[in-house]
Amino acid sequence: MPSTTEPVPPVHGHCDPRFSAVRTAFEENFRDRAELGAAVTVLVDGESVVDLWAGWADAARTRPWERDTVVNVWSTTKGVTALCAHLLADRGLLDLDAPVAAYWPEFAATGKESVRVRHLLAHRAGLAGLREPHTLAQLYDWELTTARLAATEPWWEPGTRSGYHAFTYGYLVGEVVRRVTGLLPGAFLQQEITGPLGIDFTVGLDEKEAGRAAELVQPPISDNSELAALFAKLEPVAEAALGNPFVGAADANSPEWRAAEIPAANGHGTARAVAALYGILARGGRCGERQVISPEAAERVREGQGRCRDLVTGAGFPHETELGLGLWLSGANGSYGPNPRAVGHDGFGGSCGLADPEAGISLGYVMNRMGWHIADDPRKMALIDAVYSAL
Template sequence: MTVVRGRCDARFEAVRKAFEENFESRGELGAAVAVFAGGEPVVDLWGGWADAAGTREWERDTLVNVWSTTKGVTALVAHLLVEEGQLDLDAPVARYWPEFAAAGKEQLPVRHLLSHRAGLAGLREPLTVADLYDWESTVARLAATEPWWEPGSRSGYHAMTYGFLVGEVIRRVTGRTTGAYLRERVTGPLGIDFAIGLPESEDSRVAELVPPQRVEGSEQSAVFAQLHPAAIAALTNPVLSAADANTAEWRRAQLPALNGHGTARAVAALYGILTGAPIGPEGGPEGGPEGGPGLLGRDAVERVREGQGACTDLVLGAGFGGETEIALGCWLSGPRRSYGPNPRAFGHDGYGGSFGLADPETGISVGYVMNRMGPRIADDPRKMALIEALYASL
């Protein structure tokens, strides 16, 4: 039986139980979960193994790649720039990134990038994983390409391109990469253990990702045969694997949609900022960098979760569960209850199971990270068990 360590307020004992059950009956290898209420940590649990061989225990400070849970953090950076008056979500992307005006994209607004409605879910020319490490080349290709569908008409999950698109706007506005601006503006001052572009000095703390069980080839082929060409480009150009994410090249790169590394506590703290809560070092309720209120005001929190229209996502398709709605950088919980019973709670999942959750009404934020990947893009059973236990505790 896996020993779970950490602390958990008595009120949230159901969360501890669900976390333990993830190890006992849902295939967990190594993982951590953290919950903040009003910016104060009330759950901080971890357990299991940081490697497939079971030779390294998962520690309180173990880091792991969280895949697309990173997208919510990148959205946070964009919303901070909006809050500071440096970025207008309704302005054309080309105002900040002139080269982007090519191929009929002159008037495409920034909000379409955040809400996956830009029609730029993937590139048409074949890419390798190594190509993703070349920022300048990738953003130049995206600037030159034409949309797969009419921008704004519907969402189509920008699985890999999101980070380059939003990240290049951030770079044009601030002169810094997303990872550098995040470190200087948020994670450094607040002592939050999360990075986009991980320094080599932190490699010893990183958990090994273990790939999900492979889908049988014929079954996988049947699924992909039904997808829109943009979906195939979004999800398979290039094909990514746990092996890629375990390399030094991946960790060092700037991939603001894919390669954030952090603890569950860090994810909960960052998504806690999206609730408007004051977050201090290690997630304590100590205010912003200079004390006082949170980094985002009430209007900014409402802006983050401003729905852009429910639809069947063009990339993820009906098989994802029917209609969903993406706000400005995160998914709304909606009728699927992906982030609990509050339909206006929001968050983001990472491939394989990780997630961040923000619920401004309850003041709750959650971070969950793990290294044994499940096969789903979203709503992993381990996630849903934790969320159900959390809301049963409120």
């Protein structure tokens, strides 16, 4: 994202003096990296050491970003959806090594009878996108989308490598959650985790909360041919994952998007909420005084499934990466700091959740001016670098 040298808006919240570098990086994101509105929260051993917000909640700059402003965090939602599956596994209600068809019998069609639940969590099910055209309106239809996924054949041999399941992840993991509990993942999350813990995060957004939602702003692109050129470089599986359907900021600002259940991409929350949810994984399954999942379940999330060049994200992120069971490992790339076993998840446009159990750190970063980076947005990386420089 190009430098704009914009004035730094007033920054609100608190920052422990030890982490003053984070505040500096946050301010630089506004001055040098075209930030519009954003918030960042850092927890150390569950205690808040950084909780900052600044800027504007809309493109016209008429609504200041407030303490309780929520925003769509795109794929940062996936880590939260994965947490729901791990909670069920921890309770003995879901076997991650069982075939998906044991819970969802229709899924066994077209050679998928041996696909395991862990393959869904690690983007290794071969179902990164649908083969037949799928519109945005159809994406809002849970029954139709899951039925099509159950009927479709994999793009590659399941379990052999990863291919980022941009939208389908939420329907695949989410339908297993629904088959086990009778609840869609958003309702299960609220009932079992966010509701009891008072965490301000939802899948979708209730209409009555729309007034505190930030407006997403798409990054500029010169013309349609530039976007077409980007998609022309993609392999068919990547094109299906990222463009069938293609969803942009304007779509995600709509009441229809917010009303839908899209557990891979339409989580709405504050940076504080993201840090709290990822903090469960940073603290051995704890949030405050509550043991949400066992330490063994929290550690299982980091169980690496093998490094490879991802079949979808490899187009714009060409080095090898490794997924655990629902989150990306920081690895040698340092995507989530210098600890290779730290984990996290980026969202389209720049948002991020991070968990580092060894350091006891979790981080939530949310924003509304989207960038074009597939991962490791410079604003996110500046904040992460600043956190670790303080340790």
